[in-house]
Amino acid sequence: MLYDAQTVTGGTSVEALLAxxxxxxxxxxxxxxxxxxxxxxxxxxxxxxxxxxxxTLVHRPLTTAPARLAQEGWTGAQxxxxxxxxxxxxxxxxxxxxxxxxxxxxxxxxxxPHDLGIATGGTGHTxxxxxxxxxxxxxxxxxxxxxxxxxxxxxxxxxxxxxxxVARKVVEExxxxxxxxxxxxxxxxxxxxxxxSVARFPVAAGLQNTLTPYRGAGLNxxxxxxxxxxxxxARRLAAEFAVTGEGPxxxxxxxxxxxxxxxxxxxxxxxxxxxxxxxxxxxxxxxPHNLPAVAPEKDIVSPPLSCLDTGTVWSQPGNVYTQIVDxxxxxxxxxxxxxxxxxxxxxxxxxxxxxxxxxxRTRPAPLSRAAVEALGCTxxxxxxxxxxxPDAAPPLTVAAADPxxxxxxxIPAVEPPSEAAQPGLVRGxxxxxxxxxxxxxxxxRQGTAQADVDAQLARCREFVAAEPALVGQLxxxxxxxxxxxxxxxxxxxxxxxGSPHVLGxxxxxxxxxxxxxxxxxxxPPDDPDLARPERGVFAHYMVCNPRxxxxxxxxxxxxxxxxxxxxxxxxxxxxxxGWTRREPHYKQRTALIYEAARRLDTxxxxxxxxxxxxxxxxxxxxxxxxxxxxxxxxxRHDGKPVxxxxxxxxxxxxxGRELIAFLGREFPDGEGARGVCFVPYYMPRPSITELPxxxxxxxxxxxxxxxxxxxxxxxxxxxxxxxxxxALLADKWVGAGRVYMASVTPYYRGLGGNxxxxxxxxxxxxxxxxxx
Numbered sequence: 113m114l115y116d117a118q119t120v121t122g123g124t125s126v127e128a129l130l131a132x133x134x135x136x137x138x139x140x141x142x143x144x145x146x147x148x149x150x151x152x153x154x155x156x157x158x159x160x161x162x163x164x165x166x167x168t169l170v171h172r173p174l175t176t177a178p179a180r181l182a183q184e185g186w187t188g189a190q191x192x193x194x195x196x197x198x199x200x201x202x203x204x205x206x207x208x209x210x211x212x213x214x215x216x217x218x219x220x221x222x223x224x225p226h227d228l229g230i231a232t233g234g235t236g237h238t239x240x241x242x243x244x245x246x247x248x249x250x251x252x253x254x255x256x257x258x259x260x261x262x263x264x265x266x267x268x269x270x271x272x273x274x275x276x277x278v279a280r281k282v283v284e285e286x287x288x289x290x291x292x293x294x295x296x297x298x299x300x301x302x303x304x305x306x307x308x309s310v311a312r313f314p315v316a317a318g319l320q321n322t323l324t325p326y327r328g329a330g331l332n333x334x335x336x337x338x339x340x341x342x343x344x345x346a347r348r349l350a351a352e353f354a355v356t357g358e359g360p361x362x363x364x365x366x367x368x369x370x371x372x373x374x375x376x377x378x379x380x381x382x383x384x385x386x387x388x389x390x391x392x393x394x395x396x397x398x399x400p401h402n403l404p405a406v407a408p409e410k411d412i413v414s415p416p417l418s419c420l421d422t423g424t425v426w427s428q429p430g431n432v433y434t435q436i437v438d439x440x441x442x443x444x445x446x447x448x449x450x451x452x453x454x455x456x457x458x459x460x461x462x463x464x465x466x467x468x469x470x471x472x473r474t475r476p477a478p479l480s481r482a483a484v485e486a487l488g489c490t491x492x493x494x495x496x497x498x499x500x501x502p503d504a505a506p507p508l509t510v511a512a513a514d515p516x517x518x519x520x521x522x523i524p525a526v527e528p529p530s531e532a533a534q535p536g537l538v539r540g541x542x543x544x545x546x547x548x549x550x551x552x553x554x555x556x557r558q559g560t561a562q563a564d565v566d567a568q569l570a571r572c573r574e575f576v577a578a579e580p581a582l583v584g585q586l587x588x589x590x591x592x593x594x595x596x597x598x599x600x601x602x603x604x605x606x607x608x609x610g611s612p613h614v615l616g617x618x619x620x621x622x623x624x625x626x627x628x629x630x631x632x633x634x635x636p637p638d639d640p641d642l643a644r645p646e647r648g649v650f651a652h653y654m655v656c657n658p659r660x661x662x663x664x665x666x667x668x669x670x671x672x673x674x675x676x677x678x679x680x681x682x683x684x685x686x687x688x689x690g691w692t693r694r695e696p697h698y699k700q701r702t703a704l705i706y707e708a709a710r711r712l713d714t715x716x717x718x719x720x721x722x723x724x725x726x727x728x729x730x731x732x733x734x735x736x737x738x739x740x741x742x743x744x745x746x747x748r749h750d751g752k753p754v755x756x757x758x759x760x761x762x763x764x765x766x767x768g769r770e771l772i773a774f775l776g777r778e779f780p781d782g783e784g785a786r787g788v789c790f791v792p793y794y795m796p797r798p799s800i801t802e803l804p805x806x807x808x809x810x811x812x813x814x815x816x817x818x819x820x821x822x823x824x825x826x827x828x829x830x831x832x833x834x835x836x837x838x839a840l841l842a843d844k845w846v847g848a849g850r851v852y853m854a855s856v857t858p859y860y861r862g863l864g865g866n867x868x869x870x871x872x873x874x875x876x877x878x879x880x881x882x883x884x
Contacts, residue, residue, distance in 0.1 A: 117171045118149045125149045160439050164212045168202040196226050211248045215240035236340040239423035243270040259436045265472040267307040269423040274350035279369040282359040292377040307421040318376035320421050325375050328689050328726040329368035367694050389416040393452035415470050447477030540591030550847045552589050558608045587625045590618045607835050607880045648682035655701050669708035673716050683717030689726030709745040717747040724760035730774050749789040756823045757792035768794050772818045791821040791851050802828040809844040821851025835880040856881045
């Protein structure tokens, strides 16, 4: 079901906006809200009579099924039943506190009955909203100057300020002896908790990230998820600590605080330089698809800033506009507009707000017409002209003058694909033999020189001459190559393959090989040495989120495995962001999944992907391997249990090297090598990217020569971009005779600061990723 309220009702939010400007009372202002649709707003109201009000404002439909799910539009059973009334949206009028403050937080708790479509953790206070409440509470009255100096330029992160003394107490009570933690605590002992002081206490910069350690702490259900959950926990700990002066009794909270200190210490380990206090203001952004920058030479690099912490009220990177309205004297109001918001490079005002923004100051911003005109430096007169509809203007002819301006859509209108635009059924298949596969990657890559194509085909003929059993694989590979070249040349594939020269050579090869019925060279299914297939499709399974919930049992996991196998999936890569130390449910659930696969006895394969974003230890990694390496459903390569990771390389790559060495020491194979097939996803450092190019692939390959292969956790990009990264990474690792685990993803959506969506043209892009 596609539902757009403005289309259904024939309304527009512009009607509400015009009514807002003419409203004289809160009642009139709120009545205008009934005509507003979207996007969602947090509206704060004040008038000269001293009234203060707040309203969450969006036209949110009421549905019989959960609003975040697709609704059946063809049966009538799930029709839209109305909208959430304004009176049932969060609102307040003249609160007893005498003030209303807001910082893009939803001022309700988990008790609120309606789903407003906000992200997880979007209810309750955030660090910024809590800090505003701290500053405004009490009897102090604020002048416009106070609003600028005391409120606008406040640079204290309230969550960090609350957690740090409690965490320091836990270090003392537990007798923590870790050198990096003790060094961090000592280094910030004299820090005044202000972002403006970080230049003198550079290790304090790492403390700003309170959220990442919280995500794996197991506290979400008690305190809420996301930034709202961290703020909730911090408020409770601060209140308790003010009374007792002691650390919390809850082991999970103590573990989180220590994990936060450890992560902060790692983020600023070694010789800690003064953080770079400048930011780049792009001329034009190219989000969310990471497109190349538009005219990067026209970007603005700011002078050094005082407050880079986005958890503060000031938060200069996010400070786009500031306005202080003096209701007693509207012409005494003040404002500041951050630089870079004009894309007119010729404008003399593009950087006119730079100094005010950097210093956190404001300029006069009167509201009466006379005062505004007195400050004006240019004036433009606009005239209106009635529009009688699309048929009022005469049709354009060849002789007609070219219009002065015209609308050119940046993205062409989407047309339904014709049947001719759909690729045909795939013919042939990739060869299992790694030498043939590496050769065909070069052969089919667009742009390969004709001499290189001919040389690779000659090598393939040599392989087959030495091993006749490979004839069938070579024929299948040539058949697939002809298919890819023909379909891409016809515009039916997103990725282009080969060239007319390659097509002719492959057709010659097929004629030379004939039809035949030779064996393909694959091992027979009853071969006792066939521990696991060389090529398989694995679903990345988040162990923290089983389909049946946290209490899922063996039968529940068996049902998930049956559904996965019915869809053609060979196994699960079990993503574990914890194990035994902080979140023992990870190991418990993993054991249940392995047991479910064993009971089914259908050959379903499993291996662990250790998620180092969850602060795993080396000992936990050792236990992951030791606990399941001999399990009948453990995925093996060359007889060795497979272990993967998400990240784990460390800021300077030393953590990745340490992990490789550790696995070699703990699991020797008796022949001088490692008894674990280690295929991690290590990010390129220091130039981190989720869409690696050849330089990034070379960097990881050269930095970690001891890897058995590489896993690409590719999800953050369009289908074409992911297919391109898959292809070059496969060339690198498969070409070197190593293992490569490619990514095939239909959709990616992150939350919080990672809130990105990528449209991938559905199965067309998935097919391109798979073929690449």
